[in-house]
Amino acid sequence: MRRFMQTTILCMILIGIITGFANAEQMKIYTAFSLNSARKLLESGPLSDEFRERQMAELRTIGGITRIVAIVLDKEGNDIILLGEHVPNAPELLLDDFVKTVRAAYLYGLTFIGVSIEPRENDTYMQDVVFYAGTENSHLGEILLVCDYLLKKIGLEFQDSKVAGEQTYYRFAIEHSRRNRTSLHRVCSRFWFYPTGVDVDVYDDSIIIRTMNIEVLTQTLSAEVNGEKIEPSTYTDESGAEFVAAFNKRFHDFKKEFKVFYQLENLGRCAALTKGLPQLVSPEDVEYWLKDYRMNLVDTPTKVEVLRKTYSEDNWGLELFGGVRIVALASRMKRTNPMPLTDLVIASKPATDSLTWQVIVSDGASFQPNPDDAKMIEHLKQALYVAELQKYAEAIEQADAALQIDPNLAEAWQLKGLIYREWGLTIGDESKFAASVACLKRSVRAYPNYADAHFELAASYNLLRMPDLAIEHYSTAVSIAPDYYQAFLGLAYAYNAKKDRAEAIRCLEKYLNYDVDSKDAEQARQMLEQLKRTPERERTSSGMLETYSNAEHGFSFAYPTDWQITSQGDASAKTENNLDGEIVFSVMNPLDIYQSFTFYAIAEESGSTTGKDEFDRFFDAIESGTAPDVRFLGMRPISIGNVRATQYLISTKFMGVDLKKKIIVFRRDNVIYLMVFEAEVNDFDKANQKCFQKVIESFNWESR
Secondary structure, three states: OOOOOOOOOOOOOOOOOOOOOOOOOOEEEEEEEEHHHHHHHHHOOOOOOHHHHHHHHHHHOHHHOOEEEEEEEEOOOOEEEEEEEOOOOOOOOOHHHHHHHHHHHHHOOOOOEEEEEEEEOOEEEEEEEEEEOOOOOOHHHHHHHHHHHHHHHHHOOOOOOOOOOOOOHHHHHHHHHHHOOOOOEEEEEEEEEEEEEEEEEEOOOEEEEEEEEEEEEEEEEEEEEOOEEEOHHHOOOHHHHHHHHHHHHOHHHHHHHOHHHHHHHHHHHHHHHHHOHHHHOOHHHHHHHHHHOOOOOOOOOOEEEOOEEEEOOOOEEEEOOEEEEEOOOOOOOOOOOOOOHHHHHHHOOOOOOOOEEEEEEEOOOOOOOOHHHHHHHHHHHHHHHHHHOOOHHHHHHHHHHHHHHOOOOHHHHHHHHHHHHHHHHHHOOHHHHHHHHHHHHHHHHHOOOOHHHHHHHHHHHHHOOOHHHHHHHHHHHHHHOOOOOHHHHHHHHHHHHOOOHHHHHHHHHHHHHHOOOOHHHHHHHHHHHHHHHOOOOOOOOOOOEEEEEEOOOOEEEEEEOOOEEEEEEEEEEEOOOOOEEEEEEEEEEOOEEEEEEEEEEEEOEEOOEEHHHHHHHHHHHHHHOOOOOEEEEEEEEEEEOOEEEEEEEEEEEEOOEEEEEEEEEEEEOOEEEEEEEEEEHHHHHHHHHHHHHHHHHHOEEOOO
């Protein structure tokens, strides 16, 4: 199941108002392009003459439009007309790209169009490429990936750029290192494209975009100074900030030097416009473009090389990660266009079957935004940004501020629901999932025909252990968008929760028909294999064991082979009492997400207090019965690899599920170790016998 807010992103918030084309002395010539005529041309069969061949070339490039500005509806002619201009020396806009954004608007609803580049565990040379909203193997997906990778290549000077000159991330980092030779800084930052000043309005017969600007933002993910961890929100990556400021200042020049950046901006314009189409046009009226139109396939990669730059003088290195996301939010339809743009475009059409024609429009339009809509833009942009920083309460406040302006803004309700869900996942608070469901239900009511709205609601129902409702909305998502393959994975989890093994297997097999390479696909295959070989009455481990060894801490132990590794070496982990630590190793039963084993390591010294003091207070609270939401069941001394340890047995609730936990605590070489086993109360004894006890019995300290 997907989680909200992953990887480095490009978020395009497209909300706004346009007053229409105003009168002016100067005039501008625009190109109009008929989707109805394009469809008839494509359906008419093979090329037969030079004229049709020229028409097909014109069709492929949307009549030479290089900057799209509006969509106009010819209701009598049942036609959708694109309006744009030809900017000299600008790269072409392909019909494939436009249709891909149409499919995203109808089939994926409120989800984003995008790509992310994600680091691999235990692989410092290659990164995985993950495409969203069906952008894999498309020209649009290729553009998004190229833009993201190009930004990093420019920053690390793997790509020559006359515009950048020496104002690169690499040069700024060298200068910063020279200025701070007395301290050693270790910083992990990310960069992503972000829109500013993007406004679009939906009228009853047209959709018009006013402006589109692109900037790059940076965020500090982690920081250390002389070995001491610094709260990321209080640390500024000066090198990153300088690089971003220099890049944004010259982005107009970068668009000229690298045409793909111009294409990225144009894709944002397409996403903004097509996002408003479902408010005006039913899926049946664009069925050809959703199902029958055949795009040219592009071989987009599933992995790319890690970009790494070293500086020998100060013995440090740089690596950059990231991605691109386009979230297109269109404003609600509010009124009739004050200027008859539709009449002007239709009246200019020379014949009913014309593919393209020219339209003369005044060039003096100011396109002033509505102040309230401008405020909504800022609130939603801020909500997205602070949610990335895990400041969830502040993010909710920003979403609420947008809803105060427009209480029926479906996008704000969905964003609020996703923030609540991520908040609940972060802190393990089931009440946040209930709040997520309440918000997402409002979004579904406003957008009942959007597959993604139903998908996200189903995902939150799954977290609340309400499989019947999850199945209902996952199924609705698939009925709206039959190729929405992510829903089949959610259905598999829901059916598995209902102990419906046959349906879970069917949904996993259907999901794997679409997805074969992602991390979710790997997990789905493990789950499918275990479901097929495990009888319905036996839902724990197969009993086969595999040995895990850790040279840094000097130990080894065995764990079930068919359990899935979920984390290794995560130094940013939070332990049972929320103390900063490291997840050394973590596995879970793919058939039951509540059966897991996690091994933590925490240095005894942690800032101004000690890890020992924190743990003593935590376990004293458990023993005394004062720990919140925890029932103390007992404790006893045991031995772990000839090291004395204490075993605690407790029960608690997580996400509405009654869990039983075995927590084993021991110390060695000024490090506190925690072994945490958990499962649902009714399954704990069986899981303990088949898995947990074998881990304890096999634990062995090795020489370091």
